[in-house]
Amino acid sequence: MSRVGRIESELTAARKAFLRRRTAVFFTFFFPLLIVVIFGVLIQTRPGDGGLFTEPPGYYVAGYLAVVVLFTPLSRVGSEVARHRSGNRFEKLATTPLTRPEWLVGQTLVNVGIIGLAGLLVLAVMGGLTGTTLVLTPATVAVLALLVAVGVALFCGVGALLGSFADSQDGVIAASNGIALPLLFLSETFVPTTLLPEWLPTWLSPLTYFSRGVRAVATSGDVSAGATNLGVLAAVAVVVFFAGALALPRTD
Amino acid sequence: MDEVLVAEDIRRQYGDTVAVDGVSLSLSAGEVFALVGPNGAGKTTLVRALTGTTDVEGHVALFGESPTAVDRDRIGLLPQDCTPHERLTAAELLDYYAGLYDEARAIEAVLEDVGLADTADTWYENLSGGQQRRACVATALINDPDLLVLDEPTTGIDPAGRRSLWHLLSGLADRGVTILVTTHYMEEAHELADRVGLLADGHLAAVDAPDALVAEYGGQSKLTVTGEFGETVGSDLPWPVEQSTGQLTVYEVEPRDIGAVVDRLEQVGADYGGLSWSEPDLEDAYLELTGRDVTATAPLATGGQQR
Numbered sequence: 001m002s003r004v005g006r007i008e009s010e011l012t013a014a015r016k017a018f019l020r021r022r023t024a025v026f027f028t029f030f031f032p033l034l035i036v037v038i039f040g041v042l043i044q045t046r047p048g049d050g051g052l053f054t055e056p057p058g059y060y061v062a063g064y065l066a067v068v069v070l071f072t073p074l075s076r077v078g079s080e081v082a083r084h085r086s087g088n089r090f091e092k093l094a095t096t097p098l099t100r101p102e103w104l105v106g107q108t109l110v111n112v113g114i115i116g117l118a119g120l121l122v123l124a125v126m127g128g129l130t131g132t133t134l135v136l137t138p139a140t141v142a143v144l145a146l147l148v149a150v151g152v153a154l155f156c157g158v159g160a161l162l163g164s165f166a167d168s169q170d171g172v173i174a175a176s177n178g179i180a181l182p183l184l185f186l187s188e189t190f191v192p193t194t195l196l197p198e199w200l201p202t203w204l205s206p207l208t209y210f211s212r213g214v215r216a217v218a219t220s221g222d223v224s225a226g227a228t229n230l231g232v233l234a235a236v237a238v239v240v241f242f243a244g245a246l247a248l249p250r251t252d
Numbered sequence: 253m254d255e256v257l258v259a260e261d262i263r264r265q266y267g268d269t270v271a272v273d274g275v276s277l278s279l280s281a282g283e284v285f286a287l288v289g290p291n292g293a294g295k296t297t298l299v300r301a302l303t304g305t306t307d308v309e310g311h312v313a314l315f316g317e318s319p320t321a322v323d324r325d326r327i328g329l330l331p332q333d334c335t336p337h338e339r340l341t342a343a344e345l346l347d348y349y350a351g352l353y354d355e356a357r358a359i360e361a362v363l364e365d366v367g368l369a370d371t372a373d374t375w376y377e378n379l380s381g382g383q384q385r386r387a388c389v390a391t392a393l394i395n396d397p398d399l400l401v402l403d404e405p406t407t408g409i410d411p412a413g414r415r416s417l418w419h420l421l422s423g424l425a426d427r428g429v430t431i432l433v434t435t436h437y438m439e440e441a442h443e444l445a446d447r448v449g450l451l452a453d454g455h456l457a458a459v460d461a462p463d464a465l466v467a468e469y470g471g472q473s474k475l476t477v478t479g480e481f482g483e484t485v486g487s488d489l490p491w492p493v494e495q496s497t498g499q500l501t502v503y504e505v506e507p508r509d510i511g512a513v514v515d516r517l518e519q520v521g522a523d524y525g526g527l528s529w530s531e532p533d534l535e536d537a538y539l540e541l542t543g544r545d546v547t548a549t550a551p552l553a554t555g556g557q558q559r
Contacts, residue, residue: 013348017338088334092334097352
């Protein structure tokens with residue numbers, strides 16, 4: 001079986017296994033919608049009035065997308081690694097031709113599909129509820145899609161690292177929340193840099209480049225800026241993805 | 253014969269605990285080798301060492317290559333605790349593993365082999381414990397391996413299913429598949445294996461054919477009588493005896509001699525409730541080799557030839 005065939009087999013099994021966990025499917029799509037409804041509809045943005053949500057509604061598209069790009073891969077891949085560890089699946093897989101990077105590619109593709117759908121849903125609901133209009137040209141849509149896919153790959157790598165080093169599935173969930181929450185609010189997603197301390201190095205967070213890239217293409221139509229941020233995000237994603245793949249255990 | 257698996261002086265330590273220490277063994281093509289030992293003896297660690305899923309000191313070669321470099325199409329592994337995707341059906345589970353190999357057997361045929369043809373479309377989590385174990389065994393067979401490594405394959409499987417699996421494995425061995433199986437069922441090892449390795453505290457205490465191990469270490473046949481006897485009930489018997497409260501054990505008795513023992517019991521008016529005769533088996537050999545000989549716990553021998 002070719003590399004593509006092995007990844008396809010992993011992808012198919014992972015997709016079926018996920019889609020048959022109804023609670024997980026429901027909340028994967030419900031959680032980001034909840035964020036949009038709470039922040040975009042209930043709290044609403046008040047440009048110029050001060051407070052937390054001071055920017056125009058379009059500013060927050062990056063934040064809403066970041067919720068799904070960040071939380072879902074971290075918790076899903078982290079939990080999947082923990083499940084594989086407790087079920088000795090990696091021990092079994094280590095004696096098959098499937099390599100660890102191939103396994104993670106399979107899992108990542110499933111996440112790209114799920115999060116791609118969730119992202120579309122978020123954008124549709126956001127547009128419907130807040131009246132936000134986005135700059136949608138073939139170029140901006142392409143860069144936006146790549147930002148989401150690369151962001152998912154990056155955080156799948158982080159999830160693999162968490163799942164490999166945490167000592168239990170509970171530990172994975174706690175650790176992923178502990179990492180995701182500060183990243184979400186300190187990466188130019190919901191909170192602009194003007195409201196953060198100057199010394200805070202938001203540039204260290206890879207999610208910052210996701211936010212900047214999404215905002216550049218979706219609200220400004222600046223494909224060049226979007227591509228630049230995509231490049232930074234991709235460079236970090238490659239490193240983190242392979243670190244995550246190599247951290248996957250052969251056995252415990 | 254060609255050596256499929258060679259291990260020399262394998263050692264694996266976890267912290268202060270030595271799980272496997274100085275184990276050497278080799279398996280030839282078509283051989284069935286059983287690693288026998290209780291929980292904690294080091295079986296699973298040794299399996300991981302031999303399949304390259306844990307790092308060890310010493311040398312391991314599968315088909316002449318390192319376990320991590322060998323062609324993985326040639327190996328089939330059943331880990332001890334195997335929990336695959338719970339919400340895939342048995343057929344989907346096999347389809348998944350089949351997709352990882354260059355060539356794989358027909359899924360229906362493998363399901364038939366392990367007795368799951370009728371439950372092919374049942375989610376793994378809805379199978380019974382024994383069926384789940386058989387589904388896991390099937391994942392080790394799907395690539396038609398040359399070397400099959402099964403860590404306690406029959407745990408949780410009912411007696412009929414166990415015998416069915418033994419039959420399947422024997423058939424594979426007849427076709428030239430080399431099989432390494434771990435078990436704590438002595439009967440299973442005796443039934444299946446060409447050679448048995450008795451593992452205790454990380455050491456291989458002995459390796460030989462089951463009958464040879466029993467002959468060398470298993471001791472004698474014995475007749476066990478339960479009931480109420482006087483202290484001298486066995487004194488006139490021409491065989492070694494051990495006696496404890498409510499039990500008389502007579503060693504080296506052949507079946508044809510049982511009548512003589514019964515006559516003696518009748519002579520002294522012993523009130524005996526049951527007799528059972530047994531030949532030594534692998535369990536006796538294991539207990540003898542590891543210093544935990546059950547017969548040694550029987551005190552108060554009286555009369556006859558003391559052991």
